[in-house]
Amino acid sequence: xxxxxxxxxxxxxxxxxxxxxxxxxxxxxxxxxxxxxxxxxxxxxxxxxxxxxxxxxxxxxxxxxxxxxxxxxxxxxxxxxxxxxxxxxxxxxxxxxxxxxxxxxxxxxxxxx
Amino acid sequence: xxxxxxxxxxxxxxxxxxxxxxxxxxxxxxxxxxxxxxxxxxxxxxxxxxxxxxxxxxxxxxxxxxxxxxxxxxxxxxxxxxxxxxxxxxxxxxxxxxxxxxxxxxxxxxxxxx
Numbered sequence: 671x672x673x674x675x676x677x678x679x680x681x682x683x684x685x686x687x688x689x690x691x692x693x694x695x696x697x698x699x700x701x702x703x704x705x706x707x708x709x710x711x712x713x714x715x716x717x718x719x720x721x722x723x724x725x726x727x728x729x730x731x732x733x734x735x736x737x738x739x740x741x742x743x744x745x746x747x748x749x750x751x752x753x754x755x756x757x758x759x760x761x762x763x764x765x766x767x768x769x770x771x772x773x774x775x776x777x778x779x780x781x782x783x
Numbered sequence: 784x785x786x787x788x789x790x791x792x793x794x795x796x797x798x799x800x801x802x803x804x805x806x807x808x809x810x811x812x813x814x815x816x817x818x819x820x821x822x823x824x825x826x827x828x829x830x831x832x833x834x835x836x837x838x839x840x841x842x843x844x845x846x847x848x849x850x851x852x853x854x855x856x857x858x859x860x861x862x863x864x865x866x867x868x869x870x871x872x873x874x875x876x877x878x879x880x881x882x883x884x885x886x887x888x889x890x891x892x893x894x895x896x897x
Contacts, residue, residue, distance in 0.1 A: 674826070703883070712787065712872060712887030713827070728883065760826050772819075772885075774826030 673697065676761045676775035683751040683782045691746040691778050693761030699773075701764035702744040706730065706757040707777075713760065719744055751782040786810050787875050789888035797896050802860040804891050806873035809854065813875040813886075818847060818858050821870045821890070830871070831858070863895045 677692045695702065703718035705728075715728030719738040733755060735747040744763075748755060761775040788807045796802045806816075814835040819827035833840040833847045833856070840847050846859045860867055870890045877884060 710889055712785075712874075712889050714887070715883060715885070718883050726883070762826075769832065771829050772827075774828070776824065776826050 674761055674763050674773050674775040676759070676778050678778060679776065680779045681781070683748070683780065685751060685753060685782060687751050689748050689751065691748075691759055691761070691780070693744045693746065693775060694742050695744075695761075695763040695773070696742065697763060697765065697773065698741060699763035699765055700741065701766060702738070703728065703762045703764070703772075704734070704736065704744070704746045705760045705762065705774075707760065708757050716746065716759075748780075753782045756780060756782045785889070786813075787873060787886045787888040789871075789873060789891050791891050792889070793892040793894070795894045795896060796863045798865055799862045802858075802863045802867065802893055802895065804858040804860075804871050804873075804893065806856045806858075806888055807854060808856075808875050808886075810875070810877060810886075811854065812877040815876045816847070816849060816856050817874045817876075817885070818845075819872045819874065819887075821872065827872060860893075863893075865895050865897050868893055868895045 674695045700721045704716040705713040707713050714730050717736040719725045725736050759778045762772045765771045786809050817832040818830040820830045821827040831842050831845050831847050849856045870892050872890045873888045874885045
C-alpha cells in the first residue's frame, strides 16, 4: 500500500534554479496539500487542492506554484529557488470520509545554496 | 504570533511511566484539535483527535484532555514504551477540522528510556 509518495527525497539546488517536487497518492482522495517544516516552527501550509483542477493558497504560498490535473498527482514547483526555501516539504492527502484524517508523505529534504 | 504553542521542545520519560505532552492555544474559536506523531525521516501520522464539545478522548494507551477555559490540551501516554519515542505535534482548527485551516505547534520530542 503506497499511500502518499513524494520524490525526490533529497535535493540540493542552486539559488535561482527551478525544480518540481512530485507527489502522488493512490487512495482516491480529493483533497491534497503541501506543507513545509522549518526548525522552531510547526508545519505550515503552502498550497492545497480540493479536487482536480482546483488549487488554492495556504499560509506561505510565495515562491511556489501547484497544479492538479489529476486526482492522483499534486506537484509543487519552485520557480526560482532561494535559500529561504531550504526546508523539509511534506505532501499530504486527506480522507474526508474519515474525519479529515491527513496522510503525509515521507518528506523531501531541500537545500538551496 | 504562534497560535498553537508547545512550550517543551523535549521530554524524557522512563519506560512504563506516564508521558504528558502539553499544548496551549490562543484562538478561542478553535473547535477541533489533533495530535500527530513523527518518526525521523518519515511523515507525521495521525494519532488522536478531540472536538471542543468533549473534554477527553481515549484510544488505547493514548488520551487527549481538553481544557477550553485554560485553552490547553494535553496528550497522556500510559504506559510509555520505547517505540513511542518520536516528535509529537498538536494541531488546531477553527473550522471543525478543515485541513486548510489547521495550525500546527512546533513539536515536542519525546524520548522514552528503556
